[in-house]
Amino acid sequence: MGQLEYKPNVRTCGINLNHWYVVARSVEVKDQPVSVTLWHNEIVLFRDSQGNINALEDRCPHRQVKLSPGKVVDDNIECAYHGWQFDKEGNCSFVPYLDERQKLPRCKIKRYPVQELDGFIWLFPGDGDSEAVSPMGLPEWEHLNYIASVAEVDCPGHYSYLIENLMDMHHGHLHDNYQAWASATLNKIDMSDTRVDVLYDAQSYYRIDKIWSISQLFFPSLRKLHPEPLRVSYVYPHWSSSLGQDFRIYCLFCPVNETTTKAYLIHFTSLESFWRLHKLPVWFRRFIKDSLFNAAKGLLEGLIVQDVEMIIQEQKAFNENPLRRNYELNRAIAKVQQLIISQFTQSMEQKINN
Numbered sequence: 428m429g430q431l432e433y434k435p436n437v438r439t440c441g442i443n444l445n446h447w448y449v450v451a452r453s454v455e456v457k458d459q460p461v462s463v464t465l466w467h468n469e470i471v472l473f474r475d476s477q478g479n480i481n482a483l484e485d486r487c488p489h490r491q492v493k494l495s496p497g498k499v500v501d502d503n504i505e506c507a508y509h510g511w512q513f514d515k516e517g518n519c520s521f522v523p524y525l526d527e528r529q530k531l532p533r534c535k536i537k538r539y540p541v542q543e544l545d546g547f548i549w550l551f552p553g554d555g556d557s558e559a560v561s562p563m564g565l566p567e568w569e570h571l572n573y574i575a576s577v578a579e580v581d582c583p584g585h586y587s588y589l590i591e592n593l594m595d596m597h598h599g600h601l602h603d604n605y606q607a608w609a610s611a612t613l614n615k616i617d618m619s620d621t622r623v624d625v626l627y628d629a630q631s632y633y634r635i636d637k638i639w640s641i642s643q644l645f646f647p648s649l650r651k652l653h654p655e656p657l658r659v660s661y662v663y664p665h666w667s668s669s670l671g672q673d674f675r676i677y678c679l680f681c682p683v684n685e686t687t688t689k690a691y692l693i694h695f696t697s698l699e700s701f702w703r704l705h706k707l708p709v710w711f712r713r714f715i716k717d718s719l720f721n722a723a724k725g726l727l728e729g730l731i732v733q734d735v736e737m738i739i740q741e742q743k744a745f746n747e748n749p750l751r752r753n754y755e756l757n758r759a760i761a762k763v764q765q766l767i768i769s770q771f772t773q774s775m776e777q778k779i780n781n
């Protein structure tokens with residue numbers, strides 16, 4: 428068995444490609460091809476005539492230009508330059524000026540396993556078995572009692588900074604009046620090969636049980652603190668969290684390269700306590716859910732601006748002096764770093780052994 432001969436640095440560490448990553452929201456891919464980058468892999472997403480999503484390497488093998496500025500013709504993607512077409516498997520399927528004595532070139536580009544689930548496009552970039560692992564999914568996305576808000580995170584930093592930010596609940600200090608919790612105390616950490624689960628004891632004002640309780644979000648003076656369990660999980664490569672019964676947040680990761688991370692933050696407000704609402708017709712509950720979609724987007728974006736500003740500074744400090752060490756008091760962070768390194772090491776060793 429081959430083994431990795433160096434210990435990766437957590438701030439420059441690659442990703443385990445054999446997982447399902449989120450590369451776009453479903454609504455972002457319409458009739459036109461869309462270009463995305465997942466850990467240095469340039470990928471074009473497009474919908475076929477049935478509306479199904481496909482993912483190919485974003486490179487025309489004819490002259491190595493990108494396919495994404497082209498267009499979709501039936502089930503094929505057509506390169507903008509000379510009009511060659513490629514099918515969903517990545518085979519060249521049509522050349523507009525092919526002489527009758529010529530055959531179609533046998534050039535093939537990489538096809539990626541891709542699927543739509545819970546409002547997002549999930550892609551498996553590795554060479555391993557995509558069916559051996561499942562995408563994390565968002566159980567509340569379709570649920571009529573949960574109102575979703577989505578905000579994009581464009582983070583000019585390594586993904587380790589973002590996941591550490593999300594797992595260290597002591598950083599509520601930064602958010603001041605934006606945050607839903609206070610006084611987090613680390614209670615318990617569980618770790619396996621694929622996840623780190625951390626339980627904090629916290630105080631929260633967030634209890635959505637009356638129609639006016641939503642106003643606490645906007646008026647700090649109305650808030651009343653009560654104890655709530657605050658759970659955060661690094662479900663490699665994504666993050667999920669809950670605060671009591673009413674509050675769920677997820678962060679879906681798309682690491683772009685060593686110093687850029689794209690992610691989506693999804694917040695769900697629960698209407699579970701409004702039992703009268705559950706007796707209403709489904710079409711009406713769906714109408715309420717859809718009408719309130721993105722109600723908390725502004726709040727999420729406010730949090731993201733504050734977090735990203737810190738991560739920019741952390742990345743800059745690392746670039747200037749990679750050897751300077753941090754003083755870490757939160758035990759969860761060591762576990763997160765351990766998981767990042769072990770997932771990457773595992774994927775490199777699989778590659779060496781194949």
Ligand code: FES
Pocket residue numbers: 487488489490491492506507508509510511
């Ligand atoms: S470069 Fe794509 S068709 Fe020529």
Ligand SMILES: [Fe+2]
Pocket residue numbers: 592598602730734
């Ligand atoms: Fe934050």
